[in-house]
Amino acid sequence: MLARVSLPTSSRVYFPKWYLKGTRASPASAGATVAAAKYINLDMRSYLNFLSWMPAALKMPDDELIQHAGLDSVVYLRIYRTGLKIFVPITILAFAVLVPLNWTNDTLETLKVVHSDIDKLSISNIPYGSKRFIAHLVMAYVFTFWTCYILMKEYQIVAKMRLRFLASEKRRPDQFTVLVRNIPSDPDESVSELVEHFFLVNHPGHYLKHQVVYNTNKLAGLVEKKKQMQNWLDYYQLKFERKAERPTTKTGFFGCSGSDVDAIDYYKSEIEKIGKEEADEHKKVMKDPKSIMPAAFVSFRSRWGAAVAAQTQQTSNPTVWLTEWAPEPRDVYWNNLSIPFVSLTVRRLIIGVAFFFLNFFYVIPIAFVQTLANVEGIEKALPFLEPFIETIPRIIGVAIPIKATFFITYVMVDGWTGVALEVLRLKAFIMFHLKNFFLVKTEKDREEAMDPGSICLYWSEPRIQLYFLLGLVYAVVTPLLLPFILVFFALAYVVYRHQIINVYNQRYESGAQFWPNVHLRIITALIVSQLLLLGLLSTKGLEEATPALLALPVLTIWFHKYCKHRYEPAFVRNPLQEVMRKDTLERARERNFDLKAYLADAYLHPVFKSNEAGKFYVADDPGAEAVIVPTKRQSRRITPVQSEDGGSGRLNLMESVHKR
């Protein structure tokens, strides 16, 4: 706990979330500190007492936690809670039933395989063809049913939390907006005109405005580069102020080669050069039609209109005019918006094939070598067993459970230590103090330096899943692994709860949209565990149990399908009743709200927002009066055209007819 014994300024490393809350809600700055004092002990000295922060972390009720850190964080914590809920009863049952059954045999003694006492608690200690395996079979069923039951309950709770969260949410731009991708190209109209015409015609009365997406990858790169240069300039200016001597730098490779120049002048000129490039690029992006991507954010007059557009197919060609619920603005990954449909499909194929061959060429030989290694080990230790080792399946039944000791070590090293490091935030601690020492000049700089980061779901979620997999696979085989998994889940739950309350600041809010993935992965782990048990028992002389064991994955897959059908829509679709309710309430409360102004900049690329020239696209209001959509297609004004690409060819008749 050494890192925690520190200057008061370290509270910015260990409780940055509260500072952010305070500085953000500036009028109520004091409020945040008071609220913080309610849940955390701001007196640093008390942290000398080992683990005194733990009970504090558990105090905050869920509803308040959602208010404080968002639903994503709270549901992320639920993954650990789900782990506890699944594994606590499984551990108790396994220790009550399976451990005594395994212990009271002497197969390993008789076989004289190299083994530890731990292995005597595992399934390997049961003799070939023993009737005792029926207990393992029954337990496999019990564990599967219990896991599925908890998974269903959790899915239900998370879905309910999500629905309540969405219902209670304030007005947000993504509620009114749909992301349209693969807009077909049109010889007569620009993307912007095409989008406007398409939605005016096909969603009359609902369409409000749209925002085309620009290919700003180069521009964003320039902005980023300029920022870096600015950083260097600041650094050298600081150095100059301190040392009163003009610093120099080298212009070559990472400032390591080339001739010496005055650093401040050099970076000033560089910044100026990039600034000019940036302005040119900015102009080019806005003028060149090629820099407009075939994608747009289309906003509607009501949530109902957006929900309808997001859930329906627009044209007979299902690869163009693809609509989906827009992510919230901060959650948009701009660089990827331009990837065309074909490219996406091909990328998926390549990944699929690569995944397949990686598994094929990696897992199979590894398993083969592992088996060989074990067999050789046994041959060396027990040369008289050689005749039995030949075409060797029984050995597998011994080898797999013995691997458990390795995984126990792994859980302790990777799981326990990882969690401990997480709470110590060593890297953040060092970085903050380094930055503080070298770079921080103003309060704004300090804020940037103490950026607490957010939980990287794409990184930490699969890691938890490994523990689910280990727990489920070894629950029947070597129950001794279970307590280690339990300690990991409990520790991680408390630690991450503390971190979420005091440290992390989620950058965006998806409303727990990741839960279906969590569910699917636990189900996959369950099926893997069932198949491994099937293979294991078939090498232990229990072939007749195969049908009973094969039924398990079938039932599990059916359960998954049921859950997917029952709960997944809550995470993907936007039910009309809910949005209609919100629309109606809002219309009754704020009759004259200017939605258009509210949505004006919402889906503008951040690079434009930082710029004065940002508001360059202002669409005319296709207001409540009658609108006749103009068309540029002189030649096709009267005949309806059958176009095959689902493009705008068909619009023209309606364009001339349609009024609203």
Added chain:
Amino acid sequence: MLARVSLPTSSRVYFPKWYLKGTRASPASAGATVAAAKYINLDMRSYLNFLSWMPAALKMPDDELIQHAGLDSVVYLRIYRTGLKIFVPITILAFAVLVPLNWTNDTLETLKVVHSDIDKLSISNIPYGSKRFIAHLVMAYVFTFWTCYILMKEYQIVAKMRLRFLASEKRRPDQFTVLVRNIPSDPDESVSELVEHFFLVNHPGHYLKHQVVYNTNKLAGLVEKKKQMQNWLDYYQLKFERKAERPTTKTGFFGCSGSDVDAIDYYKSEIEKIGKEEADEHKKVMKDPKSIMPAAFVSFRSRWGAAVAAQTQQTSNPTVWLTEWAPEPRDVYWNNLSIPFVSLTVRRLIIGVAFFFLNFFYVIPIAFVQTLANVEGIEKALPFLEPFIETIPRIIGVAIPIKATFFITYVMVDGWTGVALEVLRLKAFIMFHLKNFFLVKTEKDREEAMDPGSICLYWSEPRIQLYFLLGLVYAVVTPLLLPFILVFFALAYVVYRHQIINVYNQRYESGAQFWPNVHLRIITALIVSQLLLLGLLSTKGLEEATPALLALPVLTIWFHKYCKHRYEPAFVRNPLQEVMRKDTLERARERNFDLKAYLADAYLHPVFKSNEAGKFYVADDPGAEAVIVPTKRQSRRITPVQSEDGGSGRLNLMESVHKR
């Protein structure tokens, strides 16, 4: 061709479709005969010439055939055409490359296995571990790519045909209608009130009317029984008229036991009794709220409104208020409309488990016994081989291809003969003449007797798929089977084309909605063939080819996913652009069309339609004026209620607020 040498009246058996066309389009009756004469030779004598009908069947162009018999029939024929397209090049290639390769070996001679000359053309004739298997491997790739290419082209063509068909379709009730299932029960409102309120609130401006679904299973049974009794009465009255002697019948078991009674009096009284029961049941159905099922057909003011309702989720609970595109009225299977969601899920589970265990307990032992039988046969014939027959995999590589002779016989007996019987229509021929002799009194009776039936897709489509499976499995293994498959496809194509033009009368039109299933099954056959080849080659000493062969099913599955994503939506969803185009055109052409009157009876159970009391449900027009939806819920008029079942609890606030 004996059956075809018959009285002119047989034309009613062999060309009933033209009679139906004639009698239906009564003013243009002559027109149908003229049209018939264009494509078929109505002069019966010419049919003495063997197969003279064949070229006639091939004359009609596709567009006219769609007009004549509907898209379903035309696309059904495409299945055979797809078979030809896939197998003609495969056959040529297999005979050019594989047959010579197989023939120029003497493995079967050397092994002295019991074999025919046919087997010498198969893969079994290639020695263990030969390099020649590489040719089979390459051919497996070529065949897979060719099959996938044809499948994709066909999917594309059928999707286009469907879209064109839907676009050209006249106004049909199902275009405006959505089937709503799992309407939650409500203590305050009837199903009908609930449906009206729900859609008025959540689809304001679009909802037009609805038709609740009654549980008429008992009533329909009574109507059917009465019809049967009427039939018997007609029969005995005819008998009486002819013999001038009152016929008697027995009242017991199927008229075989019990006391003799006057048949005409007996059936008259029975009909009266059932008629009374029917009237009582009719009253009960209409009064008892329990006879109203939680399902309804909801119609909208525009196709756009219906398309939106069918494609969106209505409430946060995805198991209630399920909406889907309504089938066309004649295609509704009324008995099944009442099955609740849970029951459906459980039924699917039971079928899934049953399917699994059927396969498990059936296929595996059969395969085992088959293998044993072969091995024993070999042992008897070649006792010196016994030592090699022991843990026996190489034999499988010989046994599977040898089964080809059995399947060649099967194709000839089941496939060829089945098709020949189809064109002879022996059963229909006999039945028609029997009925004509015994029952037909008036022209109307004759019409009923000559009911040509329709193609049973659920029965004949899986049968075709068997031939796809056989063809794909044996394409690489025993190419000699291919010509037999080709003859089947060619024959069946011509015969069914003839039957569709001249005989069958499809009862309803789904617009080729079955094509995704056809596609999926051919893909499945392809994957089965790839896995079998994998197993086969691994027993022939070509284990190193396994990764190359494993890639095939992976690629095929990916191809299926791609096709599903690309083309399936055209068969499931209703794109907004298309419906909007139809709506707009129609609104411009027929400004004052009374849609409500048009839809009034469309989705009424047929049992009510035959009845005078049919039009008993007339909803009030929630017309174009302002509508305030009344609510019966006194207690909850003001507070919005959070209900968990997604029921109508949430409506009340909107109901009092909502105006349009």
